[in-house]
Structure formats: structure tokens, C-alpha cells
Amino acid sequence: MIRLDNIGKQNGKQIVFIEASAALLKGEKIGLVGPNGAGKTTLFRMITGEEPPDEGQVSVDRGITIGYFSQDVGEMEGRSALAEVMDGAGPVSVVAAELKELETAMADPERADEMDAIIERYGEVQGRFEELGGYALEGRAAEVLAGLGFSQEMMDGDVGKLSGGWKMRVALARILLMRPDVMLLDEPSNHLDIESLIWLEAFLKGFDGALMMTSHDRAFMNRIVTKIVEIDAGALTTYSGDYEFYAQQRALNEKQQQAQFERQQAMLAKEIQFIERFKARASHAAQVQSRVKKLDKIDRVEPPRRRESVSFEFQPAPRSGEDVASLKGVHKSYGSRTIYEGLDFHVRRRERWCVMGVNGAGKSTLLKLVTGATEPDAGTVAVGGSVKMAYFAQHAMEVLDGERTVFETLEDSFPQAGQGALRALAGCFGFSGDDADKRCRVLSGGEKARLAMARMLYDPPNFLVLDEPTNHLDIATKEMLIAALADYEGTMLFVSHDRHFLAALSNRVLELTPDGIHQYGGGYTEYVARTGQEAPGLRS
Structure with missing residues (x-):
């Protein structure tokens, strides 16, 4: 193709x-x-x-x-999300737009004198719409949007009022509907x-x-x-x-190439040693010449290209008390919407809680309550003795000073640290060489996330609260982060949609559902085995 x-x-x-x-x-x-x-x-x-x-x-x-979905979604406004998605389906979308206009015209009392012509045209357009499968299309578009998390209200609302992330979903839905x-x-x-x-x-x-x-x-x-x-x-x-097979195969190929390279280097060293030793002796001239010619003809094996893989190791964090955080009888509402009513939740030392729940269930709100970023309407939130907390929120990337460089940002955060230690820290998070001198305003989303993470992890906390820490991170950086956090001695409370991250790091699950709040001992893998579902929103 x-x-x-x-x-x-x-x-x-x-x-x-x-x-x-x-x-x-x-x-x-x-x-x-x-x-x-x-x-x-x-x-x-x-x-x-x-x-x-x-x-x-x-x-x-x-x-x-060809349907191409890119991160650059362009302008969207003035239409509903549903109409925007259907617009990507080709000729039928043009007919649908005219049908909508005619429906509006029929309801307009000022156009009563044109009504016969409007009704006649409506009949023609409706026939064409049916012929093109238009009524089924609207159902399919709604199904795709619902699958991508849209409520009926969001489907019918102005697409221009949606956030960038939701506009991305609309652009993706257009391609999926187009088939x-x-x-x-x-x-x-x-x-x-x-x-x-x-x-x-x-x-x-x-x-x-x-x-x-x-x-x-x-x-x-x-x-x-x-x-x-x-x-x-x-x-x-x-x-x-699949990706797993590729990762294994690539590692095996590199290993084989390295072994081949080393064998050839050893052979070349031996031949060169012979040539150097006997080149001045007439008795060995023919042998030396023969070996020089042989070396010229050899196809040189290249060493495997080294992918820059960095690792980050936590300094030992100070030990906290056994009770890290405690929420008792917590109520929290936003306007008429109640998020928590009498929530009791305790986090103990070395527990790694992942918080699961559909959009709007209150995952980020829980993290904000624990960190003090938001206050409960009633009830108490207490953080235990000797707890040194670090909070990675989505806005952690927005508070970076655009005019400061990566290195200056780290220096501002840790004025006592030596240049060498900060350069090494920057390197661990993918800012080696000149990249450490980039200004924050030119950084991509992934680079900002890495820098915010580096600031948070250098002076080790003993309680990490992470809200979607892997958004914007590539696979290699995620692997580095998972490896570092797997060896982390402290306590964790986090929200993530990355199942590899959830499975690798959690040892407790807090599930927020409309039926109530459930706590599970054992991590995400055990939660999936016990519930038969990978997420609470998938329960039938």
C-alpha cells in the first residue's frame, strides 16, 4: 500500500x-x-x-x-463537538450541515413566506442524507466520542470551549469515524x-x-x-x-554486535602486533605483506550505537513516622457537585497508593487535599511527623521561569549543590551538554515535565505525591523513572493512566466509584485480577 x-x-x-x-x-x-x-x-x-x-x-x-492524526489540531470553534467530528466524514458532512441550516430556517417565523421552498429542499436533502448513511453516521460519531470520554453535554457544546486535551480527542475522533x-x-x-x-x-x-x-x-x-x-x-x-519483542531483539542484536566487534578488535590487534614486530625483517616480508593486504580487505564491524540511557538514583530519604497522612470525615464539594462525603483514608510508611477512578471522580482533588493545595469543607487532613513531602502536579510545569535556563533553574532550587552534581542531575533527566543551557520557554511539554521532576527528586522527599507524572514522557524516560522509583524507600500516592507504571510501582489501590470508595491491598496487577477490569469505569 x-x-x-x-x-x-x-x-x-x-x-x-x-x-x-x-x-x-x-x-x-x-x-x-x-x-x-x-x-x-x-x-x-x-x-x-x-x-x-x-x-x-x-x-x-x-x-x-489516508487519515492522519497529529498533535497540531488547529483551530476549532463555533460548532458542537459532534458536528466537528462528523465534518471529517467526507461528503455526508456537507449534506448534514445543510440539513441543520434548513431545520433552523423552518423554525424561523420571519421566513414563513419561503416555507414551501424550504420544506421541498429539506425533503431533497434529507433523502440524500439517508442515501449516504447520515443517520447512522451521527450514531457512530456519538459512539466514538463516548468511547473517548465525552458526555452528551460535551458532545453538544461548542468545541471552542474545550481544553487543548479535549480538542485533541475531537481531532482523533474525526480520523476514527472516517475509517x-x-x-x-x-x-x-x-x-x-x-x-x-x-x-x-x-x-x-x-x-x-x-x-x-x-x-x-x-x-x-x-x-x-x-x-x-x-x-x-x-x-x-x-x-x-510487538514492542516487547522489539526491545528484547534490539538488546540481543546489540549484544551480538558488541561480541562480534570485540572478537574482530582482538584479531586486528594480533595481526597489527605481528606486522609491527616483523615489518623490518626481510625473512618475514612476504608474510607481513600478506597480512597487510588481508587487513585492507576486512569489512570492519562497527560497535553498536549507544542509545543515551541514563539512570537516576535517589539519595536515601530521611525516615518518616509510621503515619504519613490521615483524612478523617472529609467533605469536599465544588458548587453543587459533591466529590467526597465523610472520606476516611490513611497512608502509612512505605505504602504506594495508586488512585483509580473515572474523570471527575476526584482523583486530583484527593491529592490536593493531602498536599494542602485545597482545603476540605469539613473534616480533618493531617500529615504525620517527620514527613517531607514533594508534590508533582500538572501545573508544576507552568511555574517554571521561562527566561531561566535548565541549569539555572536547578541552581536556583539547590544553591548549596556543586556544579558537577547539578550537571549530573540534568544529564539523568535528559539534559546533557548544551541542552542544560536551553531556556525554559523553549522546552517541550516532555522536557518541562523532566525538569520539574528533577527539581522534585534531587533533595529526596520521603512522601511523593504524583499527579500523572508520565504525561509527556517518552518510553525511555518512563523506564528510567520507574527504575528509580522502584528502589525508592519512601511512601507514594499517585494518579497515572500508564498501566506499565501502575503495575510496576503500586502496592495499594484506592478506587473511587459512584457506588463508594474501595481500598485494595496489593497493587494494580492484583486489582485487575480481583475485579476482572483494568479500570473502574469499565465495570458493566
Whole structure:
């Protein structure tokens, strides 16, 4: 269906692709992976024709429809979310828009004299709408939006009033409703809660077209893709299997290449030693010449390219008391909406609570109550003795000073720390070399999240409260964070939609549901086994 043959592409001074080749065949589901800046979005733009390659060829079979979801959703306003989604479905959306206009005209008393013509036209347009499957389309659009977490009120409301994350969901819903022959999805799992993620997973598994996608959620990718295309140093390498298989295969290939490189280096050293030792002796001239020629002909094995993988280790945190946080008889409402009524909840030392619940259940509110960022309407919230708390909230990234560099931000936070220690800290969180001198205003969402995390973890707290800490983080940074937090000796309370993160780090689950609040001993994996569901919103 789509072929890339010997593609070459350069952006400014950066070489993105060199003689790179790959293919997307009918019905295939491919995960596109590679470090940030490797060229994943450039590849999508070349397939859609938005950017031509400098060399080589991109071939798309005649008549193929392509739906491309990117993070840049553009302007949306003045229509309902439902109308915006249906607008992506081709000719039927134009007919639907006219039908709406005619319905408005029929209800307008000032146009009574035109009524016969309006009714006649309405009949024609309605017939065409039915012919194109328009009534079924509205139902399908509503189904897709509901799957992505929209209430009926949000579907009918002005799309322009939605936040950026919800507009992303509208743009994604347009592509899903379109059901093209090929879907190109650039980070579709961003901004989705766990229920929407699981719904999207099922939708994409059932999609019979071809799919190529990027995602920072490894559990999501593992369940959908059957092939991985990796972008690394300008080349495209294809692996058959899911993300887990790719990670194992890549590690094995690197190990084999390293062993091959070392064997060849040892052989070369031996040959060079012989040449050096006997080059001045006439009696060995023929042997020396023969070995020099042999060395010239050898194909040199390159050492495996080292991916920059960094690790972060916590300094030992001061020990807290056994009772870390306690909520007794807590009531909390926003306007007429009651979030908590008589909540009792206790966090003890070394417990790692993950908080589960649908949108609006009060997950972030609970974290705000515990950290003192919001006050209860009634009841008490107490933090135990010797507790040193750190809170990662979504707004933690917004309070960074745009004019300060990454390094200056760390220096401001830890004036007593040495330059070397702060450079090492910056490196652990992906800011090595010149990246440490970037101003905060030019940082991407992922970079801001990493910097906020670095500030929080350097001077170790013994109680970590984290609200969606993995949003914006790529797979490699998530792995580093999980490894660091797995060895962390303190207490944790967190909200996350990343199932790999939940399974790796939780040892308690607090579930917020309309039927009440449930507490489970054992982590997320045990919760799934016990309830038979991956999230509370999926209960039938």
C-alpha cells in the first residue's frame, strides 16, 4: 500500500534519513519508534505528501485514503463537538450541515413566506442524507466520542470551549469515524485517561485497515501492533512482533554486535602486533605483506550505537513516622457537585497508593487535599511527623521561569549543590551538554515535565505525591523513572493512566466509584485480577 524506497531527508543541518526503506502493507499494524527528534513526524508528513523526501521515493497505491492524526489540531470553534467530528466524514458532512441550516430556517417565523421552498429542499436533502448513511453516521460519531470520554453535554457544546486535551480527542475522533484505508496516528494515547485508552485499544484492534502509530505508552502499543519500524541514526529497521519483542531483539542484536566487534578488535590487534614486530625483517616480508593486504580487505564491524540511557538514583530519604497522612470525615464539594462525603483514608510508611477512578471522580482533588493545595469543607487532613513531602502536579510545569535556563533553574532550587552534581542531575533527566543551557520557554511539554521532576527528586522527599507524572514522557524516560522509583524507600500516592507504571510501582489501590470508595491491598496487577477490569469505569 505504502512504500518508502531509499529515502533521504535533511532538516537544516540535521540528517534525518539516509537511504531508508520500509513498507506498510494492507491490514498491517505498525509501531513507529525512535528517540525524540529522530524523524517520526517527518516520516508521517512524507507519507501524506506534506513534505517531499530530498532523495528516494514515497509510493502510495492509487485510490488509498489516508487519515492522519497529529498533535497540531488547529483551530476549532463555533460548532458542537459532534458536528466537528462528523465534518471529517467526507461528503455526508456537507449534506448534514445543510440539513441543520434548513431545520433552523423552518423554525424561523420571519421566513414563513419561503416555507414551501424550504420544506421541498429539506425533503431533497434529507433523502440524500439517508442515501449516504447520515443517520447512522451521527450514531457512530456519538459512539466514538463516548468511547473517548465525552458526555452528551460535551458532545453538544461548542468545541471552542474545550481544553487543548479535549480538542485533541475531537481531532482523533474525526480520523476514527472516517475509517480510512490507512491511519497514521502520532501519539494518539496522549491526553487519554485509562478508560478511553482501553476503548481506543479495542477500536484499533478491530480496525481492518492499515495502521502506523507512535505512542509513549508501551502497554497500549504492545496490545495493538504486530510489527515495529525503528528510526535510528537515519536508518529504518523493521522488526516482526510487538514492542516487547522489539526491545528484547534490539538488546540481543546489540549484544551480538558488541561480541562480534570485540572478537574482530582482538584479531586486528594480533595481526597489527605481528606486522609491527616483523615489518623490518626481510625473512618475514612476504608474510607481513600478506597480512597487510588481508587487513585492507576486512569489512570492519562497527560497535553498536549507544542509545543515551541514563539512570537516576535517589539519595536515601530521611525516615518518616509510621503515619504519613490521615483524612478523617472529609467533605469536599465544588458548587453543587459533591466529590467526597465523610472520606476516611490513611497512608502509612512505605505504602504506594495508586488512585483509580473515572474523570471527575476526584482523583486530583484527593491529592490536593493531602498536599494542602485545597482545603476540605469539613473534616480533618493531617500529615504525620517527620514527613517531607514533594508534590508533582500538572501545573508544576507552568511555574517554571521561562527566561531561566535548565541549569539555572536547578541552581536556583539547590544553591548549596556543586556544579558537577547539578550537571549530573540534568544529564539523568535528559539534559546533557548544551541542552542544560536551553531556556525554559523553549522546552517541550516532555522536557518541562523532566525538569520539574528533577527539581522534585534531587533533595529526596520521603512522601511523593504524583499527579500523572508520565504525561509527556517518552518510553525511555518512563523506564528510567520507574527504575528509580522502584528502589525508592519512601511512601507514594499517585494518579497515572500508564498501566506499565501502575503495575510496576503500586502496592495499594484506592478506587473511587459512584457506588463508594474501595481500598485494595496489593497493587494494580492484583486489582485487575480481583475485579476482572483494568479500570473502574469499565465495570458493566
